[in-house]
Amino acid sequence: MNHTLSSPENASAVGAPAVGAARPDVAASEPRRRAAARVRLPSALSFRNIGAVYVWLAIAVIFAVWAPATFPTWTTARQIMNENAATGLMALSVVIPLCTRTFDLSVGFVASLSAVTASYLIAHGVPVAAAVAIAMGGALLVGLINAGVVVVMGVDSFIATLATGSLIQAFITMMTNDIAITSPALNGPFAKIGQARIGGITLPVIYTLVVGLVIWFVLEHTATGRRLYATGFNPESARLAGVKTARLRFASLIVSALLAGAAGVVLASTLGSGDPQAGVPYLLLAYAAAFLGASQLRPGRFNAWGTLIAVLLLGTGVVGLGLVSAPNWAPSMFTGVVLIAALGITGAKRRALRRGRRARREAPASPPQT
Amino acid sequence: MTGSGTVGRAALELDSVSRDGGVEVSPALLKIEGLSKTFGGTRALIDVGLDMREHEIHALVGQNGSGKSTLIKALAGYHHPDPGARAWFAGEPFELGSGLQHGHDRLRFVHQDLGHVLELGVMDNLALRHAYVRGRFGNIRWAEQERTARELLGRFGVDIDLHRPLAEATPVERVVVAIVAALQGWDGGGGVLVLDEPTAVLPPHEVAQLFELIGEVRRAGASVLYVSHRIDEIFQLADRVTVLRGGHVVATRAVADLTPRELASLMVGEEVDPDFRAEVPAAVGAPALLEARDLRARYLNGVSFTLHQGEVLGVAGLAGSGSEQLPYVIAGALGREASGRLRLPGRGGQWTDIGPNGLTGLALVPADRSREGVVAEFSVAENLTLPILDRLRRGVAHSKSRETALVRDWVQRLQIRTASQDAPISTLSGGSQQKVVMARCLALEPSVLLLCEPTAGVDIATRIALYELIARQAERGLGVIVSSTDIGDLLAMCTRILVLRDGVVARELDGNQVTQAILHHAIEGTDDE
Numbered sequence: 001m002n003h004t005l006s007s008p009e010n011a012s013a014v015g016a017p018a019v020g021a022a023r024p025d026v027a028a029s030e031p032r033r034r035a036a037a038r039v040r041l042p043s044a045l046s047f048r049n050i051g052a053v054y055v056w057l058a059i060a061v062i063f064a065v066w067a068p069a070t071f072p073t074w075t076t077a078r079q080i081m082n083e084n085a086a087t088g089l090m091a092l093s094v095v096i097p098l099c100t101r102t103f104d105l106s107v108g109f110v111a112s113l114s115a116v117t118a119s120y121l122i123a124h125g126v127p128v129a130a131a132v133a134i135a136m137g138g139a140l141l142v143g144l145i146n147a148g149v150v151v152v153m154g155v156d157s158f159i160a161t162l163a164t165g166s167l168i169q170a171f172i173t174m175m176t177n178d179i180a181i182t183s184p185a186l187n188g189p190f191a192k193i194g195q196a197r198i199g200g201i202t203l204p205v206i207y208t209l210v211v212g213l214v215i216w217f218v219l220e221h222t223a224t225g226r227r228l229y230a231t232g233f234n235p236e237s238a239r240l241a242g243v244k245t246a247r248l249r250f251a252s253l254i255v256s257a258l259l260a261g262a263a264g265v266v267l268a269s270t271l272g273s274g275d276p277q278a279g280v281p282y283l284l285l286a287y288a289a290a291f292l293g294a295s296q297l298r299p300g301r302f303n304a305w306g307t308l309i310a311v312l313l314l315g316t317g318v319v320g321l322g323l324v325s326a327p328n329w330a331p332s333m334f335t336g337v338v339l340i341a342a343l344g345i346t347g348a349k350r351r352a353l354r355r356g357r358r359a360r361r362e363a364p365a366s367p368p369q370t
Numbered sequence: 371m372t373g374s375g376t377v378g379r380a381a382l383e384l385d386s387v388s389r390d391g392g393v394e395v396s397p398a399l400l401k402i403e404g405l406s407k408t409f410g411g412t413r414a415l416i417d418v419g420l421d422m423r424e425h426e427i428h429a430l431v432g433q434n435g436s437g438k439s440t441l442i443k444a445l446a447g448y449h450h451p452d453p454g455a456r457a458w459f460a461g462e463p464f465e466l467g468s469g470l471q472h473g474h475d476r477l478r479f480v481h482q483d484l485g486h487v488l489e490l491g492v493m494d495n496l497a498l499r500h501a502y503v504r505g506r507f508g509n510i511r512w513a514e515q516e517r518t519a520r521e522l523l524g525r526f527g528v529d530i531d532l533h534r535p536l537a538e539a540t541p542v543e544r545v546v547v548a549i550v551a552a553l554q555g556w557d558g559g560g561g562v563l564v565l566d567e568p569t570a571v572l573p574p575h576e577v578a579q580l581f582e583l584i585g586e587v588r589r590a591g592a593s594v595l596y597v598s599h600r601i602d603e604i605f606q607l608a609d610r611v612t613v614l615r616g617g618h619v620v621a622t623r624a625v626a627d628l629t630p631r632e633l634a635s636l637m638v639g640e641e642v643d644p645d646f647r648a649e650v651p652a653a654v655g656a657p658a659l660l661e662a663r664d665l666r667a668r669y670l671n672g673v674s675f676t677l678h679q680g681e682v683l684g685v686a687g688l689a690g691s692g693s694e695q696l697p698y699v700i701a702g703a704l705g706r707e708a709s710g711r712l713r714l715p716g717r718g719g720q721w722t723d724i725g726p727n728g729l730t731g732l733a734l735v736p737a738d739r740s741r742e743g744v745v746a747e748f749s750v751a752e753n754l755t756l757p758i759l760d761r762l763r764r765g766v767a768h769s770k771s772r773e774t775a776l777v778r779d780w781v782q783r784l785q786i787r788t789a790s791q792d793a794p795i796s797t798l799s800g801g802s803q804q805k806v807v808m809a810r811c812l813a814l815e816p817s818v819l820l821l822c823e824p825t826a827g828v829d830i831a832t833r834i835a836l837y838e839l840i841a842r843q844a845e846r847g848l849g850v851i852v853s854s855t856d857i858g859d860l861l862a863m864c865t866r867i868l869v870l871r872d873g874v875v876a877r878e879l880d881g882n883q884v885t886q887a888i889l890h891h892a893i894e895g896t897d898d899e
Contacts, residue, residue: 221767223759230756233747240703240736240743241757241810242729300747 052296052306052342056313059338063320070323078200084315085204086267090282091289091307092211093259097252098290098302099219100245101232102157104253106146106165107260107286111279113168114139114264116176118190119274123183128190132265139261142168143254151250161253172276181274194269204266208308211259215304228252229301288339289314295343314338398458399424399593400477400562405455405466407440414440415451416617424560427584427594429604429625431637432614433829434799438597441614442566446479460560476561478592482570484548488537492530492547493519500554526550526586540689542576545569546583553587561592568596569603570827573689573855575894581607599637599829601630601644602858615639638831645861646834648841652865652881653681658715659849660732660818662700665710665724669695671873673710677818677849682840684864685853686893692873694737697820697853702730716817733757733811735804737822737853743807744795751777751791754810780809784839801832808836818849825859837862857889871895 047054064072090107097104114135121131142164149160172178196203219225230238231245239245260279267278293307294300317338318331398421407415415437422428432438443449450467457466457474464474486495496519497503503514519532528546536544545568552563565584569577584594584607596608604611605625612622613636621636628636634644656678665673669692677683687693699708702724710724724730736742744753754777755762762772777791786805788798795803804824811819821840825833840863844850854860860867866880869892877892891897 217767223763223768226752226756226759226768230745230748230752234741234745236742237736237745238756240701240729240734242731243756 047345048299050296050309051345052292052309052313055338055342056309056316059313059317059320063316063323067320067323071320074200076319076323080312080315080319081205082202083319084311085202085208086263086270087282087285087289087315088208088308088311089204089211089259089263089266090279090286091293091311092208092215092304093256093263094286094290095215095219095293095302095304095307096228096255097157097249098294099225099228099232100249100252101235102150102249102252104146104161104256104260105158105283106142106161106168107256107263108279108281108283109165109168109172110139110142110257110260111264111267111282112172112276113142113279114261115268115278116172116181116264116274116276118265119181119183119186119268120175122185122188122190123181123274125185128188128193131190132193135265136258136261139257139264140254142261143257146257147250147253150253151246157253169280176274176276178276180276182272186268186272186274190269191272192269194266194271202270204270207262207266212304212308219301219303224248232302285311285314285335288335292339292342310342313342398422399426399460399560400595401458402445402466403456405441405444405457406452407437407444407449408452414617415444418614418617418619420612420619421622422562422593422595424593425588425591426610427588427596427608429608429611430595430597430614431599431601431604431611431633433599433637433831434801434827436614436637437617438614439566440617442479442481442564442597445477445564446481476556477564478552478556478561479564480545480548480552480566480568482566482568484544486536486544486548489535491533491535492523492539493532495536495547496522496551496554499551522554523550525590526553526583528583540576541572542579545572545580549583549587553592556592562595563587563592564595564597566597567599567827569598569600575688577603601633601830604633605630613637634830637829642830642834644830644858646837647861648837648863650682650841650844650863650865651680653678656680660700661713661715663711663713663721665696665699665708667692667695667699667704667708669873670699670708670870673868673870673873673875675868675875677851679847679849680844682844682850682852682863682865684860684867685851685870686857686860686867686889687870688893689855691870693853693868693870694822694855696870697734697822697851698736699724700730700818700851701732701734701820702728703734703736714817732818732820733814733816734820735807735811735822735824737826739800739803739807739826744803746794746796748795749792750781750786750788750795750798750806753795753806754780754791754813757810758813776813780813784809785835799829799832800827801829801836804828804836805832808839812843816848818851819843821850821852821854823854823856823859824852825854825856833858834862857886857893860884860889861886869893 044050070076090111093107094104117138118131118135121134122128126134146161146164149155149164150157192203194202194204198206219228227238227243228248230241230243231248235245263282264279268274271278289310290302290307292310292313293305294302296306296309297303298306314335317334321330321334400420400422402418402420405415405418405420406413418437418441420430420441430438430441440449444451444455444466447467455466457464459474459476485499487498490498493516497515502510503518505511516532523530526549528550530539530543530547536547539547549563549565549568568580572580584596587594596604598604608625610622610624611628611633613620613633615637616639620639630644631642634642658676659679659681660677662676663674669690671692673692673696675683685693685696695704698704699710700712702708705728706725708725711721712724712730713719713721722730740746745756748756751773755773759768762769762776764772774791780786781788781791784805786798786809787802795806798806808824819840824836824840828836840850850863852859852863861884864884866878867884867889868875869877869879869889876895877897879888879892888897
C-alpha cells in the first residue's frame with residue numbers, strides 16, 4: 001500500500017530538489033539584480049526621489065514664460081529666499097519632533113511669544129542681546145512644559161501642544177491686549193537680525209541654511225539621528241534595543257521650541273514690530289513643508305533638505321503669482337493644489353513600488369528568502 | 371507511526387487505498403490542476419495540483435517562500451494565476467482568481483493576520499465581515515444582530531462575551547472568532563475552510579481548543595485546508611498532507627504513511643531531524659554568570675535562579691505563568707512594573723535592583739518580532755546596528771564604512787539571506803529577520819543572552835540553524851535564557867529547564883528529565899511532583 005501510494009511522489013521528492021528547487025533560485029536572482037541596478041543608477045535624480053524639484057522647475061519655467069520681464073531675475077530669486085526664510089526656519093523646527101512621531105503644534109504660538117517678548121523688552125529699553133536671550137528663555141520654558149506634558153505625563157502630543165499653544169496665546173493676549181508692539185527702538189540694532197544683508201541675501205536665509213545643515217548632519221550622519229528615526233518608526237523596538245526614546249522625544253520638543261523661538265525673533269526683527277499673531281500663519285505651512293519634504297530625498301523620513309525644497313517650491317509659486325498680479329485667492333489655492341499633487345504623485349509612485357516589492361517577496365527562492 | 375490513528379483517519383486511509391488502486395470512490399471536493407504563478411521573472415508556483423476530499427483535514431506545508439501563501443492567495447482570488455490553471459469544486463469547474471477579489475463562495479479563508487478590528491467586540495467583528503442586520507432607515511437592529519451572532523457562535527459551541535473588545539480576548543479566542551466570521555452565511559454542506567497558520571501565535575494549551583473547533587467544522591460538513599509549518603500539529607490533526615517546495619508540489623500523502631522525520635525531509639529537500647538536539651554540554655561546575663533573586667512582576671511572584679557559564683537555561687510555562695515575562699524582567703524592560711535583584715559575578719558582582727534603573731543592558735531578543743524586534747522602515751544594516759551605534763562613531767559622526775564592514779561580517783556569520791544590507795528589512799523572510807535581531811544582540815558581545823520565542827514563524831531549516839548558532843555561542847561561554855511556548859525549542863537547546871506555574875518555579879528539570887513527556891506534564895501541572 002505504501003508503495004503504490006507514494007512511489008510517484010517519492011520520485012519527485014528525490015528528483016525535484018536538484019532540478020526544480022535549484023533552478024528558480026538562479027533564474028530569480030538574475031533579473032532581480034538587473035532590476036535593482038536599473039533602479040539604483042539614476043535614483044538620486046529620479047522623480048520619485050526629488051519630484052518636488054521637478055515640480056519647482058516646472059513652476060519656475062511657467063512663471064518665466066508668463067512674466068518674462070520680472071520673474072527670471074536675481075531680484076525675484078532674492079525675494080523668494082528672503083520672504084521664505086522664516087517659513088523655512090519654522091518648517092525645520094517641526095522636523096526633529098516629527099522624526100520621533102511627535103507633533104509640536106505650539107510652534108506658531110511660540111514664535112508669536114518670542115516675537116512679542118523681544119519687542120516688548122526692546123521697546124522698554126532692554127539691550128538687544130538680553131532681550132533676545134530672554135525671549136529664547138521663554139521659548140525654552142515652553143519647550144520644557146511641552147516635553148513635560150507629552151513625555152512625562154504621557155499626553156498625546158497632538159492635543160498636548162495644541163493645548164499649550166492655546167495657553168501661550170492667552171498669555172500673549174493678556175500681555176499685549178492683542179495690539180502689536182511698535183517702537184522706534186525696534187528699528188535700531190535689533191532690526192539687523194532680520195534685515196541685514198550679505199550680497200542681497202538677508203541674514204535669516206543664512207540662519208535657515210545653517211540650521212538645515214545642522215539638522216541634515218544630525219539626522220543623516222550621527223547615531224542620534226538614527227535613534228530619532230527608530231523612535232518614530234517603532235518606539236517599542238527602539239526602546240528594547242537600548243534607545244532612550246523618552247529622552248529623545250523630550251529633547252526633540254525642546255529643539256522645536258527653541259527653533260520656533262528663533263523664528264519669532266527673526267519675524268519681529270524683519271517686521272519691526274511685535275505682532276501677537278506673528279507666528280500663527282506659519283504653523284500649517286511649516287507642517288505642509290515638513291510632510292512634503294518627507295516624500296523627498298529620503299522617502300518616508302522627515303529630513304532637512306526635503307523640507308527646504310518644499311518651502312522653496314511653495315514660496316516660488318506664491319511670489320510668482322504676486323508678480324503676475326494674480327487675484328488674492330490664488331496663493332492659497334496654489335498651495336493646496338501643489339501639496340495634493342506633489343504628495344499624491346510621490347505617494348502613488350511609492351505604493352506602486354511597494355506592490356512590486358511585495359509581489360517579489362512572495363515569489364519562492366528569491367535571494368532574500370530563507 | 372506513533373499514536374495518531376483516529377477512527378476518521380482510518381476511514382480515509384481506506385478511501386485513499388481504493389482510490390489509488392484506480393477506483394474513484396468520492397470525487398474530489400476541490401480539485402486544482404496546472405496552477406502556476408509568475409511574479410516578474412520568478413515562478414512562485416509551478417504546475418501545482420491539489421485535491422481535497424469531503425470531510426477531510428488536509429495540511430499544506432512548506433518552508434517560508436515555498437509558495438504556500440501564493441497558493442492560498444490564488445485560491446482566495448487575490449492573485450490571478452498564469453493561464454492554464456484549472457479548478458473544480460464538487461466536479462463543477464470554476465475560474466481561479468476571478469470575481470473581483472473573491473474566490474469561490476464555497477471556499478472560506480482565515481488569513482494569518484486574522485483581519486480583526488481589535489477595538490471592537492466579537493459581534494461587530496462578525497458583522498463587519500458579513501453584514502449588519504438593518505432596519506428600514508438603514509439603522510442597525512442591535513437586538514437581532516446580537517441574536518444572530520449568538521446563534522452563529524453557538525453552532526460551533528463557542529461561548530464568548532459578544533461585547534468585550536477583541537483586544538482583551540485571548541489569542542485563541544481571536545482565532546476562533548476569525549474562523550466563525552469566515553463561516554458566516556455558509557449553510558452547511560460541502561465547503562472548504564482554509565486556515566493559514568492559525569497557531570502561529572497560540573500558546574500550546576490553547577492549540578487544543580482550536581483543534582476542537584476545527585473538529586466541529588469538519589462535523590458540520592466542511593473540509594479544512596490547514597497551512598502550517600509545525601510538524602507535530604500535522605500529525606495530530608490532518609488526514610493528508612501536501613508538501614510544497616520551491617513552488618512545486620513534492621508530495622501528497624496520507625499522514626498515517628509518514629513519519630515526522632520523513633515529512634520534515636520532504637519540506638526541506640534533504641534529511642532533517644525535527645527532533646534535532648543541539649549538543650550543549652550541561653554546565654556542571656561552571657562558574658555562575660547571572661544570579662537573579664526574588665523576581666517579581668505582574669505574573670511573577672518571586673523567582674530566583676542562577677545561570678552558569680555556557681548554560682542554555684529554558685523557561686517554560688503556560689500563558690500567565692510568568693515564563694514569557696521572565697526575560698523582560700531580567701532585561702529591565704518592564705521598568706517599575708518589575709522588581710528583584712540581579713548580580714553578574716563576572717562584572718563587579720554587586721547586587722543591583724531591577725526596575726528603577728531601566729534596561730539592565732543584557733541582550734534581549736523579544737517575543738514579537740514585528741512589534742518589539744525590528745524597525746520595519748529600516749534597512750537590514752540599520753536594524754542590525756541599532757543597539758551598537760555608539761561603537762560605530764568617528765568623532766561625533768556615524769561611520770557608514772564601519773557600519774558596512776560590521777554588518778557584512780554578521781550577515782556572513784549568520785548566513786542572513788538578503789539582497790543587500792541596504793534592503794528594507796521587511797523584504798526578508800521571518801527567519802532572516804530573526805537572524806538580524808539575533809545578530810544585533812550577539813554584536814553587543816553580551817555575557818548573557820535572553821531569548822523569547824526564538825523560532826516563532828521560522829521554518830524548520832532556519833530553526834535548526836538558530837539552534838546550532840546558540841549552541842556554538844554557549845560553547846564559547848555565553849549564558850542563554852530561552853523562554854518559549856514551543857516545547858521543541860526547549861528540548862533542542864536546553865540543558866536545564868525551569869517550569870513556572872503561577873509565577874513561581876514549580877519544577878526544575880535537568881539531565882535525562884529533559885524529555886517531551888516530562889516537560890509537557892510539568893507545564894500542564896499534571897506531573898506527580
